[in-house]
Amino acid sequence: MANFGGAYNTIAFDANKCDGCGDCMTACATAKVGVGDTARSRIQIVGSADDGFELALCRQCADPKCVTVCPAAALTKNYASGVIDWNGDKCVDCLLCTVGCAYAGIALDAGTGHVAKCDTCDGAPACVPACPHDALTYVTTSRIYNEVGDWEDLFAPGLAGCQGCNTELLMRHTLRRVGPETVLATPPGCVPGMGSVGFNGTTGTKIPVFHPLLTNTAAMLAGIKRQYKRVGREVNALAIAGDGGASDVGFQSLSGAAERNEQILFMVVDNEGYMNTGMQRSSCTPYGAWTSTTPIGKGSGGMPAQGKTQDAKNLPLIMVNHRCEYVATASTAYMEDLYDKLDRAIQASKRGFAYLHVYSPCTTGWRFPTDQNMEVARKAVETNFVMLWEYNRTDGLRFTRPVDDPLPVTEYLKAMGRFRHLSPDQISHIQAKVVENLAFVKQMAHRQSA
Amino acid sequence: MTEHTKYLVVGSSHAALEAVTAIRMHDAEGSLTLLTRDPHLPYSPTVLPYVVSGRFAPDGIFLRDEKFFARLGVQLKRGTALKALHAERNAAELADGSEIAYEKILLATGASPAIPPIPGLDQVSYHVLRTLDDATKLNAAIKNSKQAVVLGAGLVGMHAAENLVKAGAKVTIVEMAKQLTDGYFDAIAAGLIEKAFTDNGATILTGSRVVKLAPSAVGAMLTLENGTTLEADLLLVATGVRPNMDYLAGSAVEHDRGILVSDSMQTSVPNVWSAGDCAQAKGFFTDDKVMNAILPDATEQGRIAGMAMAGDPGLKQYPGGVPLNTYHFFGRHAISVGSSRVPEGGEMVTRFDEASGRYLKAIFSADNRLTGIYGVNEFFDGGVMCQLILRRIDLSPVKQRFLAEPMKVGREIMSKTWR
Numbered sequence: 001m002a003n004f005g006g007a008y009n010t011i012a013f014d015a016n017k018c019d020g021c022g023d024c025m026t027a028c029a030t031a032k033v034g035v036g037d038t039a040r041s042r043i044q045i046v047g048s049a050d051d052g053f054e055l056a057l058c059r060q061c062a063d064p065k066c067v068t069v070c071p072a073a074a075l076t077k078n079y080a081s082g083v084i085d086w087n088g089d090k091c092v093d094c095l096l097c098t099v100g101c102a103y104a105g106i107a108l109d110a111g112t113g114h115v116a117k118c119d120t121c122d123g124a125p126a127c128v129p130a131c132p133h134d135a136l137t138y139v140t141t142s143r144i145y146n147e148v149g150d151w152e153d154l155f156a157p158g159l160a161g162c163q164g165c166n167t168e169l170l171m172r173h174t175l176r177r178v179g180p181e182t183v184l185a186t187p188p189g190c191v192p193g194m195g196s197v198g199f200n201g202t203t204g205t206k207i208p209v210f211h212p213l214l215t216n217t218a219a220m221l222a223g224i225k226r227q228y229k230r231v232g233r234e235v236n237a238l239a240i241a242g243d244g245g246a247s248d249v250g251f252q253s254l255s256g257a258a259e260r261n262e263q264i265l266f267m268v269v270d271n272e273g274y275m276n277t278g279m280q281r282s283s284c285t286p287y288g289a290w291t292s293t294t295p296i297g298k299g300s301g302g303m304p305a306q307g308k309t310q311d312a313k314n315l316p317l318i319m320v321n322h323r324c325e326y327v328a329t330a331s332t333a334y335m336e337d338l339y340d341k342l343d344r345a346i347q348a349s350k351r352g353f354a355y356l357h358v359y360s361p362c363t364t365g366w367r368f369p370t371d372q373n374m375e376v377a378r379k380a381v382e383t384n385f386v387m388l389w390e391y392n393r394t395d396g397l398r399f400t401r402p403v404d405d406p407l408p409v410t411e412y413l414k415a416m417g418r419f420r421h422l423s424p425d426q427i428s429h430i431q432a433k434v435v436e437n438l439a440f441v442k443q444m445a446h447r448q449s450a
Numbered sequence: 451m452t453e454h455t456k457y458l459v460v461g462s463s464h465a466a467l468e469a470v471t472a473i474r475m476h477d478a479e480g481s482l483t484l485l486t487r488d489p490h491l492p493y494s495p496t497v498l499p500y501v502v503s504g505r506f507a508p509d510g511i512f513l514r515d516e517k518f519f520a521r522l523g524v525q526l527k528r529g530t531a532l533k534a535l536h537a538e539r540n541a542a543e544l545a546d547g548s549e550i551a552y553e554k555i556l557l558a559t560g561a562s563p564a565i566p567p568i569p570g571l572d573q574v575s576y577h578v579l580r581t582l583d584d585a586t587k588l589n590a591a592i593k594n595s596k597q598a599v600v601l602g603a604g605l606v607g608m609h610a611a612e613n614l615v616k617a618g619a620k621v622t623i624v625e626m627a628k629q630l631t632d633g634y635f636d637a638i639a640a641g642l643i644e645k646a647f648t649d650n651g652a653t654i655l656t657g658s659r660v661v662k663l664a665p666s667a668v669g670a671m672l673t674l675e676n677g678t679t680l681e682a683d684l685l686l687v688a689t690g691v692r693p694n695m696d697y698l699a700g701s702a703v704e705h706d707r708g709i710l711v712s713d714s715m716q717t718s719v720p721n722v723w724s725a726g727d728c729a730q731a732k733g734f735f736t737d738d739k740v741m742n743a744i745l746p747d748a749t750e751q752g753r754i755a756g757m758a759m760a761g762d763p764g765l766k767q768y769p770g771g772v773p774l775n776t777y778h779f780f781g782r783h784a785i786s787v788g789s790s791r792v793p794e795g796g797e798m799v800t801r802f803d804e805a806s807g808r809y810l811k812a813i814f815s816a817d818n819r820l821t822g823i824y825g826v827n828e829f830f831d832g833g834v835m836c837q838l839i840l841r842r843i844d845l846s847p848v849k850q851r852f853l854a855e856p857m858k859v860g861r862e863i864m865s866k867t868w869r
Binding site: 054069072073090092093094095096100107108110113 | 464468494495496497500505506510511512513745746749753774776778781783785787829831832833834836837857858860861862864865866868
């Protein structure tokens with residue numbers, strides 16, 4: 001029976017990056033039939049330069065019509081790999097599958113007289129590395145999804161987050177990963193706003209959760225962890241805090257806990273402002289960004305208001321300078337990377353202070369459509385506006401996902417409304433800041449790994 | 451004691467199997483019984499010509515195994531036919547005299563060969579091809595056949611005839627209509643099919659009617675309308691099918707040529723659904739209820755019926771049957787999607803290259819929607835074409851390109867419209 005709710009690896013296509021060169025088709029035909037005849041490729045690029053290129057490829061449907069119309073049981077959904085397998089020994093060449101499929105995912109190969117379809121080359125699709133423009137990617141994050149799906153969801157089924165917010169993903173994944181032997185601290189911010197502290201006298205989580213002040217989160221959590229240690233019980237002490245609480249008024253207790261190397265995991269969900277309370281600026285808000293306290297308008301005293309006039313504080317780098325057990329930055333657009341870091345942070349928190357800084361695009365406060373969160377998060381990394389790296393005392397700082405050929409920062413800025421007003425000078429400032437930040441982190445990576 | 455089941459599915463081919471899956475998608479627990487008159491595990495009648503040819507052993511064609519039914523918690527009752535439906539008291543009377551009380555029943559009983567009323571047919575021995583046992587018998591007979599006659603040039607008859615030809619028999623195909631594969635393909639396509647058969651040594655007698663049959667030394671003597679006679683050591687009657695619905699006698703379930711069903715496959719009687727080759731449902735091109743006894747439609751109808759029976763809120767109403775046929779003959783292929791009728795004010799365009807045998811026919815409505823497309827040795831994605839028809843997509847801007855390269859242009863529209 002179907003692997004309900006399971007996920008599979010998949011070939012993804014980004015039409016915006018495709019120029020119709022056909023290298024994927026040549027690679028497929030070469031891999032599958034030994035000749036580079038693109039007509040025999042199982043991946044078919046259609047369209048034109050004027051109209052844009054599109055893709056005809058087996059979607060490996062969860063509920064495949066080709067399988068249901070096959071009279072010979074020659075097509076089967078492989079619930080281990082997710083691929084729809086074609087068995088040439090059983091096929092009677094009736095072509096009914098080509099009538100069943102609405103996506104041209106299985107078609108006649110004139111060279112053999114049989115139908116042919118994508119089998120993802122057993123998990124190493126030849127088309128993907130052949131694409132010179134990264135329009136094709138082989139997405140392998142299903143492993144995480146399947147693994148995590150088997151663990152208990154420790155967050156309430158419903159929550160009050162804004163539509164399109166990635167923090168729910170972060171909450172559920174993190175809690176599942178740390179498991180039920182955890183005490184959670186969520187200071188004022190979006191995470192309690194979404195429901196972690198609960199409603200009507202019950203918590204929003206299936207683990208003990210408390211709601212410290214913005215100023216004392218790390219201190220309270222450290223105390224609780226120490227008390228548990230004193231009574232001999234092993235628990236994970238986890239804080240999930242916003243950037244405002246962590247970088248502004250909560251900073252002294254955060255810094256103190258890091259300096260004392262308390263055995264806690266402090267996760268900051270960085271949406272670059274006080275988004276829960278009305279989108280005020282924080283010290284993590286970037287230069288030029290609109291917030292309700294850094295408005296756009298005539299200004300006063302002859303000084304037009306053009307968003308925030310200071311650069312953001314780089315909190316994760318400050319945490320590196322505490323020489324914590326572990327410090328890392330992560331993004332929900334790169335879940336495999338985030339997962340590896342979460343695992344390492346949990347391990348590190350058993351020895352000392354672990355700090356994980358996750359960038360969290362805010363659909364409400366940053367002004368972008370609710371279906372664009374991952375895209376905005378991805379653009380931030382692709383432009384080097386944020387960088388994904390990790391640090392520990394032994395190995396120093398290293399990039400986990402270096403971007404050698406970054407997009408111009410405007411690709412990121414134009415993805416949202418909070419930068420809509422930027423002047424060319426402001427954009428230049430931000431681009432220069434990106435370059436400077438990259439150089440700084442690179443220098444740090446170099447120095448500490450040397 | 452009367453057995454009780456929540457869902458009783460009668461039949462075991464495509465419509466029934468899809469219904470079982472659809473029911474289990476929504477109701478994992480409710481008791482479910484699958485009843486079939488066939489003694490074998492489920493198989494598709496479509497694949498039987500390949501049992502006849504010997505390509506498959508009889509046990510190599512099953513679509514599901516016992517484990518499948520066990521995993522889904524389905525009680526499988528094979529080799530027992532439905533004898534009478536007592537819908538007024540939600541009970542099915544079986545051929546063995548027992549009864550099953552059901553809450554909901556699906557009649558997916560398929561069809562049987564229609565035997566033409568030719569004088570003397572009952573005096574000779576002949577084959578039909580609808581069940582696995584039919585195919586096994588025909589497979590044994592084919593090996594000894596020197597001169598075979600196939601009555602009927604529908605897809606079943608043609609498939610079997612091809613296998614007889616390949617087995618070395620001298621084969622004559624007798625068809626009442628003026629052309630082969632009437633109702634599936636047009637005269638030009640039929641001409642290409644006919645040529646493939648005659649090139650391979652078969653004799654085709656279209657526009658011919660058998661008026662009398664009598665036993666003879668080798669088997670049967672057939673007399674045609676024009677007085678000629680033919681002798682056959684193997685006679686296959688493949689003159690069409692009729693729905694299996696004798697069990698409705700005395701019940702209130704409305705039926706015409708088949709069992710009449712709504713757009714959610716419900717019959718005129720509560721708790722009774724029908725799907726597949728025995729059902730008569732709305733056509734896509736007409737609001738009249740039509741027989742569209744083809745495999746893809748059977749799966750579609752079975753799915754809808756199962757969802758409706760289980761109360762699945764995801765149910766989408768039946769859009770109406772679109773004729774879809776594929777036919778593979780002597781290494782060539784023919785595909786037909788949609789209606790061959792040219793709508794009022796519409797247009798039919800054909801393209802035929804005699805040298806290569808590539809043939810394409812496309813039919814458009816007055817407002818440039820595709821209503822039918824036929825190809826021989828011209829591959830296009832039938833599923834994409836069917837969507838163009840179902841979605842009534844305006845092809846005005848691309849019509850000429852579409853006619854030149856239906857596969858390419860179809861894929862372009864697909865990838866922009868319903869990707």
